[in-house]
Amino acid sequence: MKETINKLEQLLKSGLEYLLQSSESEMSQKVTVEKWSKKEILGHLVDSGINNLQRFTEIQFEDKPYPIRKYNQNELVKVNDYQNAKTNEIVEFWLSINSRIKNLIELQTEKTLNYKIELEKDNISDLRFLMKDYVDHLEHHMNQIMK
Secondary structure (H helix, E strand, O other): OHHHHHHHHHHHHHHHHHHHHOOHHHHHOOOOOOOOOHHHHHHHHHHHHHHHHHHHHHOOOOOOOEEOOOOOHHHHHHHOOHHHOOHHHHHHHHHHHHHHHHHHHHOOOHHHHOOEEEEEOOEEEEHHHHHHHHHHHHHHHHHHHOO
16 A cells, blocks of 8 residues: 555645646636536545545445445535635645545555455455545546546
């Protein structure tokens, strides 16, 4: 998991540098009405962080395989109104929740990384996969923001 932790640390560092120098108008710009702005993408990453922090935490004490509950990404972005929020508020939340996630990943042992999760019926994986997938998802969206 060291590689995953290093990747997360680098994404937080480079992401924060980029976000701190970005203007409110740049972060709010929408290419089309349907597409998320950079600010909304960052808000989506906050929502992802919230949901995954809960998953990473609950799997420590819930029955296994731990069922992964899906969440409605588009509706969460709308309901949280990230488009009209201040960018610095979203950045602070994004950094804070991902710092907590990084700490939680660092605490995992070989035993806990092997805890079973159920992605959907008859699709079983483990916590290691879920944590790596979370960081890969974060990387994908940070690349969208920083382009």
